[in-house]
Amino acid sequence: MPPFLYIFLGALAIVSALGVIIQRNPIHSLLSLISTLLTIAILFIGEDAVVVGFLQIIVYAGAIMVLFLFVIWLLNLQVETGPTGHLALKAFGSLAAALLVTELFFVLAPPHLQVKFTREPVGYGSLASLAGKLFTDYLVAFEVTSVLLLAAVVGSIALARRLPVAEEQPQPRVVEKIAS
Amino acid sequence: MTIELIAGAIKAILMILLGLNLSLFLLYFERKGSALIQDRIGSNRVTITGLGKRLGMPNLGIINTTIADPVKMFTKEDFVPAGADKFLHTLAPFLALFPVMITFVVIPFGDTISIAGHRIGLEAANLNAGALYLLATIGLGVYGVALAGWSSNNRWALLGGIRATAQMISYELAMGLAIVSVIMTFGTLNLQEIVRGQGGVWFGFLPRWGIFMQPLAFILLLVAGAAESKRIPFDLPESDSELIQGYFTEYSGGKQAVFMLTDFAEQALLAMLLTTFFLGGWQVPWLMHDGFHLPGGAFLAVPALAVSILGVVAFLVKVVALCIFLGLVRWTLPRFRYDQLMRLGWKALVPLGLLNVLLTAFAIVAIGRVQ
Numbered sequence: 001m002p003p004f005l006y007i008f009l010g011a012l013a014i015v016s017a018l019g020v021i022i023q024r025n026p027i028h029s030l031l032s033l034i035s036t037l038l039t040i041a042i043l044f045i046g047e048d049a050v051v052v053g054f055l056q057i058i059v060y061a062g063a064i065m066v067l068f069l070f071v072i073w074l075l076n077l078q079v080e081t082g083p084t085g086h087l088a089l090k091a092f093g094s095l096a097a098a099l100l101v102t103e104l105f106f107v108l109a110p111p112h113l114q115v116k117f118t119r120e121p122v123g124y125g126s127l128a129s130l131a132g133k134l135f136t137d138y139l140v141a142f143e144v145t146s147v148l149l150l151a152a153v154v155g156s157i158a159l160a161r162r163l164p165v166a167e168e169q170p171q172p173r174v175v176e177k178i179a180s
Numbered sequence: 181m182t183i184e185l186i187a188g189a190i191k192a193i194l195m196i197l198l199g200l201n202l203s204l205f206l207l208y209f210e211r212k213g214s215a216l217i218q219d220r221i222g223s224n225r226v227t228i229t230g231l232g233k234r235l236g237m238p239n240l241g242i243i244n245t246t247i248a249d250p251v252k253m254f255t256k257e258d259f260v261p262a263g264a265d266k267f268l269h270t271l272a273p274f275l276a277l278f279p280v281m282i283t284f285v286v287i288p289f290g291d292t293i294s295i296a297g298h299r300i301g302l303e304a305a306n307l308n309a310g311a312l313y314l315l316a317t318i319g320l321g322v323y324g325v326a327l328a329g330w331s332s333n334n335r336w337a338l339l340g341g342i343r344a345t346a347q348m349i350s351y352e353l354a355m356g357l358a359i360v361s362v363i364m365t366f367g368t369l370n371l372q373e374i375v376r377g378q379g380g381v382w383f384g385f386l387p388r389w390g391i392f393m394q395p396l397a398f399i400l401l402l403v404a405g406a407a408e409s410k411r412i413p414f415d416l417p418e419s420d421s422e423l424i425q426g427y428f429t430e431y432s433g434g435k436q437a438v439f440m441l442t443d444f445a446e447q448a449l450l451a452m453l454l455t456t457f458f459l460g461g462w463q464v465p466w467l468m469h470d471g472f473h474l475p476g477g478a479f480l481a482v483p484a485l486a487v488s489i490l491g492v493v494a495f496l497v498k499v500v501a502l503c504i505f506l507g508l509v510r511w512t513l514p515r516f517r518y519d520q521l522m523r524l525g526w527k528a529l530v531p532l533g534l535l536n537v538l539l540t541a542f543a544i545v546a547i548g549r550v551q
Contacts (some may be wrong), residue, residue, distance in 0.1 A: 025265075027268070027330060027331075031268075044238075050309050050312075051309060051312065054309055054312040054313060054315075055312070057316035057319065057320070058312070058319050061316075061320060062315075062316065062320055063319065063349065066322055066323075066349055067325055067343060068343070069345065070342075073338075073342065092205070125371060127312075129306070160238050
């Protein structure tokens, strides 16, 4: 991936990520989030992690964000008019944010930068290599995760299912009322 | 390198133009074909200075439907209702059209040809993860429709948008399962390789097309794809007798034309996908690299260039035939009720798709891949 494209996409991802928290309309925030996910997916694809990139689009941008859209619709979230919440919450929030920024600065500041960037061989992120890893080295973890997800699906259905309501006494119909 | 880039650009533009022209053909078929089916005359008014009439030709409504109507729509007032989210209202039609248009580029429309020493594959983008790309772009199509419904500030539009969203994400699952069983059969995600895998014959006469290996997946993809493209009998999001025009009630002029174009383009895309996965793509029955090997043992030599051209023609013929078939279905069946739609999607198509994946896996383990 040429550097200018990398920088452009990276900048776009950061701008859209800022849009998620700056916009007041929840739908606009959601669109910014989708845009962030898509740009990061393209970055993945450009860096040879093809499957991860496409799965990010299919799963996150294509499915989970639609769920978010439904939640926003069904809860009827309105445009936020201004900052809300308790003063103590705001104070703690600011403190936590400041701590996080400090931590990030110390981890990523050049003298502490311990990460060595290495270039993986071509085809590292292809479906064949990913599937090979999943079904050999990580087979047990993969299968256990799938059973866990299945259990979560069944559990959520069991929670969402309405219990059968006890038979109600049949109400006398209007005609019968009048007749009596 | 430069030549490959130029060739790639030309092929991408060709594919998008093919999609647009097929949409136009579908629009024509929608108007005049439906008139034929319903024993009406259909549009036959517009001529260019009465030229056809002077030459004594019947007016087939071609100028009506393909030139006059689009020009009329694009010159009408573009109205944004009060209280609508103006930015999203404008963005939504393009968000709906864009994913469909970029999906056309992975469809292979011919075999590799050599021109002046350069080998050029007749597909705009030969992606190794082509099927994943398809699923990704088709999954993004839901946003345009959903946001159109939401941003219009209209209850009919919102209801249509919610219906469309629920319908599209429900049927995506069945669609994905159908595509998964095809991928398992051919052992590759590359669409060009899937088409190559459908060359040759069985028992000396039956072409090795995907439809004979995966008949259930063909039906699943046909039904789920028709539901994805939101046409009758799955036009619940638009259903004009209940929701005026559903999610694009508040659209007029060019933007409404873009929504209609999206529906037609989705139908054209579905025809191309069915052709690629199940009808052998550009494969001509009994045509090998050197010529026709007819079932009776007869052989007819065909020059190499003619074989390539025949392949492209075969692809187009199959796609247009499927487009006409989809149009016939659209004018034959009545609309489903919403509960029927959901029951069909979740209780019939998804279990059948899972069963088909399971059976395919068993068959591959038991007898190996068909090669």
